[in-house]
Amino acid sequence: MNIGMLLPFIVLIGAMFLMTRSAKKKQQAAAQMREHLTPGTGVRTIGGMYATVKEIGDDTLTLEVAPGVHAIYAKNSIGAVLEDSEYNRIVHGITDEPVGDAPVVPDDASSLTAGETDEPAKTDLSKDRDEAPKLDLGKKDEPKGDEPQDGKTDGEAGAK
Known part of the structure; x- marks a missing residue:
């Protein structure tokens, strides 16, 4: 036999x-992660929902998905076990950083300009709207009376 023919198969x-082998390692790591779950642990499901473990059964978990709202999930639906700090940061917005070090986020769009002037941005657009010329969109002023312009009334086939 020719070794060149066997090489692709090998x-x-x-x-x-x-x-x-790598798939088995991933499965073992996931099983080990699920075995180390304890009540009170923050988790993320494979569907992307964040919850807190309340009770652990043989094949199921009771998760608190909102305050006072419990749901039963299969153990293999847990995608990740989260550290307390990461869970609090994602779910509650609580960070371990002191407030003084946090970046300041403005409430308006004033920071989007490059700072050309020191004057505050003009926010009242109603004045500009009144001063702007009216656009002609091709519509003609229609008569405002109850009578149609062609003299027909509702339900008639021809003119009067």
Whole structure:
């Protein structure tokens, strides 16, 4: 037999072995993560929902998805176990940083300008709207009376 013909098959078998080995490692890591769950731990489900573990069963977990709202999930639906600081930052917006070090976010769009002038931005647009010329959109002023312009009344086929 020619070794050149067997080489692609050997490479394919080796690649399959490596892929299954890495998949098994991921499965073992996920199973180990689920085994170390404790009540009160913050988790993220594989669907992306954040919750707190309340009770742990054999194959299921009771998660608190909102204050006082409990739902039962399969253990294998847990995508990640979160550290307390990460869970609080994501769910509650609580950070461990002191407030003085946090960046200041303005309430308006004044910081979007490059600071050309020191004058405050003009926010009252109603004055500009009144002074602007009216645009002609091709509409003609329609008569304001109850009678149609062609003299017809509702339900008539022809003119009067």
